[in-house]
Amino acid sequence: MTLASLSPTLADREPVVSLSGVGKTFSNGTVALENLDLDVFPGEFLSLLGPSGCGKSTALRLMAGLGRATRGEVSIARHDPGEHRGDIGFVFQEPTLMPWATVADNVWLPLRLKGVSRAKADAVIRDSLALVGLASFAGAYPRELSGGMKMRVSIARALATKPSILLMDEPFAALDEITRFKLNDDLLRLKAELGCTVVFVTHSVYESVYMSSRIVVMAARPGRVVSTIDVDAPMPRSESFRATPRYAELCREASAALHGAMAPDDHL
Numbered sequence: 001m002t003l004a005s006l007s008p009t010l011a012d013r014e015p016v017v018s019l020s021g022v023g024k025t026f027s028n029g030t031v032a033l034e035n036l037d038l039d040v041f042p043g044e045f046l047s048l049l050g051p052s053g054c055g056k057s058t059a060l061r062l063m064a065g066l067g068r069a070t071r072g073e074v075s076i077a078r079h080d081p082g083e084h085r086g087d088i089g090f091v092f093q094e095p096t097l098m099p100w101a102t103v104a105d106n107v108w109l110p111l112r113l114k115g116v117s118r119a120k121a122d123a124v125i126r127d128s129l130a131l132v133g134l135a136s137f138a139g140a141y142p143r144e145l146s147g148g149m150k151m152r153v154s155i156a157r158a159l160a161t162k163p164s165i166l167l168m169d170e171p172f173a174a175l176d177e178i179t180r181f182k183l184n185d186d187l188l189r190l191k192a193e194l195g196c197t198v199v200f201v202t203h204s205v206y207e208s209v210y211m212s213s214r215i216v217v218m219a220a221r222p223g224r225v226v227s228t229i230d231v232d233a234p235m236p237r238s239e240s241f242r243a244t245p246r247y248a249e250l251c252r253e254a255s256a257a258l259h260g261a262m263a264p265d266d267h268l
């Protein structure tokens, strides 16, 4: 999709994240991305949807400055992603918590790395935990938490630096469906409260339609963008959205785009 085909409000705005002609070839010769163009606009909830190996995580990591493109340009608000680390929160598929540290100390980590003392970070830690509904678990250890709660801690940690861009790599893939639906709603609420921009990697057509304002469908070998779907249903969304004809229609559209993007030996 070109900028001109986006809604005028989006096309008129400066992208916060921009990938232009991006290629990424790993040292073993794997071409993960080729000629990838993608603009993410302020306040969007953008999902990257595509078969396994199409380069979704690679693209997300380049946005976070975790690795460099071998071709093309990646910029965050017109700057190198490395200059914007503090403005980016990253949530991985696994919660990746330190098992020996309390929930509060896990959330402190990105602030500690910036030299903020535990005492100074205390209010932010409490606010971040309150945002994800875990205010009363500050002193608990990861082993005492369910999978969904661990993921909430991981999100609270990403929010501790008050990022304006949240990059999420299949954060709910390992959770059961009920927990996943609950976290989907919580994330939409958080996003509305914080006004941040979210780029969200998922394999799930249903999740991408429920959560996103725009879905970018990628194909593999080489990883590239093959189509874009504007999810025009209004926000905020709730469970009742899943029962609407428009939701079903958008799911069919996203599913068809995903199948169109898949080669016979691709996997979801």
Ligand SMILES: Nc1ncnc2c1ncn2[C@@H]1O[C@H](COP(=O)(O)OP(=O)(O)OP(=O)(O)O)[C@@H](O)[C@H]1O
Pocket: 026, 027, 028, 030, 031, 032, 050, 051, 052, 053, 054, 055, 056, 057, 058, 059, 223
């Ligand atoms: N560090 C690396 N070294 C070599 N090849 C890599 C590396 N990281 C990823 N790849 C390869 O690059 C391609 C894209 O991988 P990537 O993880 O970005 O895809 P993905 O769409 O996120 O897949 P999945 O949905 O399975 O997580 C794959 O072929 C993968 O094997």
